[in-house]
Amino acid sequence: MQATTHTMPHAGVHEAHHEEQGFWRKYIFSTDHKVIGIQYGLTALVFLLFGFFLMMMMRWQIAHPGQPIPLVGWLLERVLGDVAAKGVMSPDLYNSFGAMHGTIMVFLAIVPLAFGAFGNYVVPLQIGAPDMAFPRVNMASYQAYVLGGIIMFVSFFIPGGAAQAGWTSYSPLATSIPTDGQTFWLVGMIFLITSSLLGAVNFIATIIQLRAPGMTWMRLPFFVWAQFVTGFLLLLAFPPLEAAGIMQLMDKVAGTSFFLPTGLAVGGELANISGGGSPLLWQHLFWFLGHPEVYVLILPAMGIVCEVIANNTRKPIWGYKSLVYSALCIGFLSFIVWAHHMYLTGMGTKVATFFQTTTMIISIPSVIILTCFFISLWGGSIRFNTPMLFCLAFLPMFGIGGLTGLPLGFAASDLHLHDTYYVIAHFHYVVAPGTIFALFAGIYYWFPKMTGRMMNEFWGRVHFWGSLIFMNVVFQPMFAQGMSGMIRRMADGGANYATATLQKQGVEVIGGLSDKMMNLHTMILWGAVFLALVQIPFIINVFWSIKHGKKVTSDNPWNATTLEWQTPTPPPHGNFAHAPTVHRGPYEYSVPGHSSDFIPQNETDKGSRQH
Amino acid sequence: MDIPYTSQPRPDTGIYNAKVGIWLFLASEVMLFGALFSTYILLRVGARPEDWPTGLLNVPIGTFNTAVLIASSVTVVMAWASLKMKQFNRFKLFQAITVLCALTFLGIKSFEYRDKFTHYEVWKTDGTRITGHLEGKPMFMTLEKVKAAGKESILFTPDLHHYSEGKKAMHERDHGDHKAVEIPVAQIKRLSAFVPAHSTYFAIYFTLTGLHALHVLGGAVVMAYLFGPGAKMWFTDPDRLTNRVEVSGLFWHFVDLVWIFLFPILYLL
Ligand code: HEM
Ligand SMILES: [Cu+2]
Numbered sequence: 001m002q003a004t005t006h007t008m009p010h011a012g013v014h015e016a017h018h019e020e021q022g023f024w025r026k027y028i029f030s031t032d033h034k035v036i037g038i039q040y041g042l043t044a045l046v047f048l049l050f051g052f053f054l055m056m057m058m059r060w061q062i063a064h065p066g067q068p069i070p071l072v073g074w075l076l077e078r079v080l081g082d083v084a085a086k087g088v089m090s091p092d093l094y095n096s097f098g099a100m101h102g103t104i105m106v107f108l109a110i111v112p113l114a115f116g117a118f119g120n121y122v123v124p125l126q127i128g129a130p131d132m133a134f135p136r137v138n139m140a141s142y143q144a145y146v147l148g149g150i151i152m153f154v155s156f157f158i159p160g161g162a163a164q165a166g167w168t169s170y171s172p173l174a175t176s177i178p179t180d181g182q183t184f185w186l187v188g189m190i191f192l193i194t195s196s197l198l199g200a201v202n203f204i205a206t207i208i209q210l211r212a213p214g215m216t217w218m219r220l221p222f223f224v225w226a227q228f229v230t231g232f233l234l235l236l237a238f239p240p241l242e243a244a245g246i247m248q249l250m251d252k253v254a255g256t257s258f259f260l261p262t263g264l265a266v267g268g269e270l271a272n273i274s275g276g277g278s279p280l281l282w283q284h285l286f287w288f289l290g291h292p293e294v295y296v297l298i299l300p301a302m303g304i305v306c307e308v309i310a311n312n313t314r315k316p317i318w319g320y321k322s323l324v325y326s327a328l329c330i331g332f333l334s335f336i337v338w339a340h341h342m343y344l345t346g347m348g349t350k351v352a353t354f355f356q357t358t359t360m361i362i363s364i365p366s367v368i369i370l371t372c373f374f375i376s377l378w379g380g381s382i383r384f385n386t387p388m389l390f391c392l393a394f395l396p397m398f399g400i401g402g403l404t405g406l407p408l409g410f411a412a413s414d415l416h417l418h419d420t421y422y423v424i425a426h427f428h429y430v431v432a433p434g435t436i437f438a439l440f441a442g443i444y445y446w447f448p449k450m451t452g453r454m455m456n457e458f459w460g461r462v463h464f465w466g467s468l469i470f471m472n473v474v475f476q477p478m479f480a481q482g483m484s485g486m487i488r489r490m491a492d493g494g495a496n497y498a499t500a501t502l503q504k505q506g507v508e509v510i511g512g513l514s515d516k517m518m519n520l521h522t523m524i525l526w527g528a529v530f531l532a533l534v535q536i537p538f539i540i541n542v543f544w545s546i547k548h549g550k551k552v553t554s555d556n557p558w559n560a561t562t563l564e565w566q567t568p569t570p571p572p573h574g575n576f577a578h579a580p581t582v583h584r585g586p587y588e589y590s591v592p593g594h595s596s597d598f599i600p601q602n603e604t605d606k607g608s609r610q611h
Numbered sequence: 612m613d614i615p616y617t618s619q620p621r622p623d624t625g626i627y628n629a630k631v632g633i634w635l636f637l638a639s640e641v642m643l644f645g646a647l648f649s650t651y652i653l654l655r656v657g658a659r660p661e662d663w664p665t666g667l668l669n670v671p672i673g674t675f676n677t678a679v680l681i682a683s684s685v686t687v688v689m690a691w692a693s694l695k696m697k698q699f700n701r702f703k704l705f706q707a708i709t710v711l712c713a714l715t716f717l718g719i720k721s722f723e724y725r726d727k728f729t730h731y732e733v734w735k736t737d738g739t740r741i742t743g744h745l746e747g748k749p750m751f752m753t754l755e756k757v758k759a760a761g762k763e764s765i766l767f768t769p770d771l772h773h774y775s776e777g778k779k780a781m782h783e784r785d786h787g788d789h790k791a792v793e794i795p796v797a798q799i800k801r802l803s804a805f806v807p808a809h810s811t812y813f814a815i816y817f818t819l820t821g822l823h824a825l826h827v828l829g830g831a832v833v834m835a836y837l838f839g840p841g842a843k844m845w846f847t848d849p850d851r852l853t854n855r856v857e858v859s860g861l862f863w864h865f866v867d868l869v870w871i872f873l874f875p876i877l878y879l880l
Contacts, residue, residue, distance in 0.1 A: 129614075130614055130615075131614055133631070134628070134632060137632075197639055200639070201632050204631075204635050205631040208631055209615075209616050209621050209624060209628050209631055210614070210628075235635060236639060237642075239639045239643035239646065240642055240643070240645070243643050243644075243647050244646065246818060246822070247647075247650065247818060250807055250814060250817075250818055254807045255808030256807045256808055256818075257808075257810075257814065258811065258814055258818075273808070276654065276657065277811055277814075278654065278657060281653055281654075288646075574613075
């Protein structure tokens with residue numbers, strides 16, 4: 001072999017090569033799945049916080065329309081100019097913040113955290129692999145994500161501001177707003193989509209190819225299964241949105257009419273376009289991604305919940321196979337329910353009936369999964385640590401979110417509920433106290449593996465109880481507001497319904513929002529403020545514990561069975577000191593006749609650890 | 612630990628990592644182009660026949676380009692087979708031909724594009740429409756630009772037939788010396804070259820072929836790399852190079868396949 005060729009270094013060269021990695025190679029341009037996972041995690045958490053701040057400012061505007069935003073109003077005016085004149089949020093700015101809140105939360109925070117961060121860090125460890133199948137593709141995936149994020153972020157500061165047409169970006173509205181925000185949004189999305197495609201290919205290939213010897217499909221931890229299905233959802237659902245994004249971009253910059261109908265008038269004038277396009281087409285393509293995307297949001301969360309529950313009930317998960325097959329069913333079915341977001345578009349009752357049927361069918365596997373988790377609790381001697389508390393709360397919270405989806409799934413009841421705050425409450429229940437709680441659980445649970453130290457239990461509990469209470473204070477009233485007719489995306493929270501004042505004068509007006517409903521805005525605002533406050537212990541806890549947390553005394557502080565706990569702490573480059581061989585299923589807790597109450601997956605039948 | 616199965620197949624799945632990767636990637640590509648093809652169908656079904664241009668593309672040139680791509684599909688397999696048979700020089704030859712085919716395709720396509728950018732349709736205020744060429748063969752002219760230039764009329768050389776008159780008329784079209792006519796700007800409702808904004812047909816035509824051309828370009832870059840600097844791997848890890856050529860070949864077949872669908876729906880139907 002010639003010394004000049006570095007393309008395929010031998011194992012020895014490889015190790016030596018990594019010893020001398022500088023700061024940049026090791027932390028910034030790393031190809032190690034664990035570093036990339038942490039990069040994803042930190043970036044996504046920053047975006048999560050940012051998206052949360054956007055929402056807080058919007059909640060102020062909803063509760064106190066037209067009044068300057070306290071604390072940050074002046075800053076907004078400084079940075080953004082006229083749209084925040086005198087520190088007051090203008091409707092345009094409200095629209096921008098709303099659109100970007102949704103976009104950031106879904107595409108830049110939750111998915112990167114659930115899939116990019118946890119998937120990257122945990123999946124290779126759990127299947128006993130040294131790394132992802134394509135480490136450099138993995139790095140590229142993270143970089144595309146960051147680029148997409150930067151483009152989205154920068155769009156706030158361009159003239160006219162960020163996109164204003166909602167995270168769903170319906171045409172022709174999205175195309176007709178005469179600023180460049182939407183163009184930035186589309187270009188940003190193309191980067192983000194590229195990022196998840198690269199990630200999805202990598203995850204699926206890794207799970208298919210790099211499972212350790214003995215790690216058969218039915219011995220995979222459920223978390224891995226969840227990520228596997230998620231990978232397929234991203235792989236197959238995102239490209240149509242990419243196509244749609246390209247076409248909307250063409251509409252925006254090349255003057256085409258993919259989504260613009262003949263005779264479109266903008267601002268009272270006939271638009272100078274060829275016409276002939278179809279606005280409905282955008283909605284179909286968007287929701288073809290959009291619905292699978294919600295399962296992208298929830299499946300990894302279910303995976304985390306499963307791991308934590310099995311570990312803290314100290315007994316095998318009830319119905320492992322049902323979980324796996326349900327996840328696969330969800331994956332498949334989620335491709336044929338998308339038009340339940342479109343009942344009111346006039347696509348026709350026959351089509352609506354079809355999608356209503358598939359929507360009801362898909363709720364069955366979701367219920368099975370939740371039921372398995374509940375039954376798993378039965379008869380366990382539960383350890384109530386912070387990760388477990390979050391997972392226990394996940395169950396009813398996700399339950400509320402899921403059950404309130406059913407009335408939305410029926411076309412008849414959706415007529416009333418569509419585009420109201422009821423929908424907002426529904427999906428926030430699944431994503432916020434649902435998915436985000438599971439993600440919190442995952443952070444508390446895997447933190448000791450990543451850093452070698454535990455997070456503080458007391459502040460963890462403060463974080464948990466505060467979050468649980470205030471999440472409900474924020475989202476529960478929205479069901480009521482929605483059912484009483486309050487529609488979403490109103491820049492003034494409905495104050496403009498003159499009816500509110502008429503009602504005060506004793507006039508009965510159909511469709512008006514009662515004072516009772518309007519006053520809930522204040523409660524929600526304060527709920528959100530306190531929700532923010534209880535995140536502070538969490539943020540401090542994360543950073544403080546890296547240096548000062550209680551040191552773990554073993555590589556396996558939770559006495560867990562899965563492979564990620566059988567590595568050194570934190571796992572070195574290449575992960576395992578010795579390639580593991582798997583001998584058993586993922587959740588062998590409290591096996592009768594065994595000395596300890598857990599048997600790691602790589603322990604041989606004779607009971608001696610593999611070394 | 613090193614990553615296993617980078618060049619040898621995993622016994623139970625029977626394939627090596629990159630091949631799993633490329634098949635997954637191609638699955639996503641199918642969804643990408645699938646969405647665009649569905650769009651094509653939807654737009655076409657929704658269009659009035661007279662608003663859906665037909666016969667404006669040059670079929671012989673398109674056919675030739677199809678042949679070029681099909682030929683490259685063959686040579687890309689030959690390149691891989693040569694490596695399998697340990698004939699490195701033959702690999703270089705076939706790989707070079709494949710890259711050249713890709714570049715030829717792109718070259719021809721760009722001439723076709725240019726041809727469209729200088730070909731115009733005028734919608735007159737009296738409801739008639741004519742296609743033809745503007746004086747001086749400018750690209751991307753629009754009514755706004757004409758007005759902005761302060762012109763009162765344009766000099767227009769019409770085609771013999773408008774595309775809405777149907778296929779038969781198109782075939783009789785004669786590019787001979789028709790007379791240029793002067794059209795007052797006041798009589799023009801809309802003026803557009805055959806650019807994406809012209810109609811939904813050209814919108815989807817340029818989007819599909821443009822995206823396809825990007826894929827051709829990407830494939831050409833990768834194959835050129837494997838022909839040039841990447842080929843050195845032959846002397847260090849021949850199996851892996853062979854795999855790389857195979858994987859890029861799979862991608863290339865997909866790109867060709869997309870064109871096999873594009874050609875009839877855009878040129879012939
Ligand atoms: C399991 C049963 C579920 C059913 C039957 C269901 C049904 C629905 C329906 C019919 C809508 C459209 C409502 C409308 O716009 O009028 C909707 C909206 C939504 N759902 Fe669900 N859903 C379920 C679970 C979930 C889950 C698990 C998630 C996410 C993790 C989720 C996230 C969303 C989101 C984000 C929207 C709103 C999209 C928007 O309009 O901006 N849903 N749901
Ligand atoms: Cu949905």
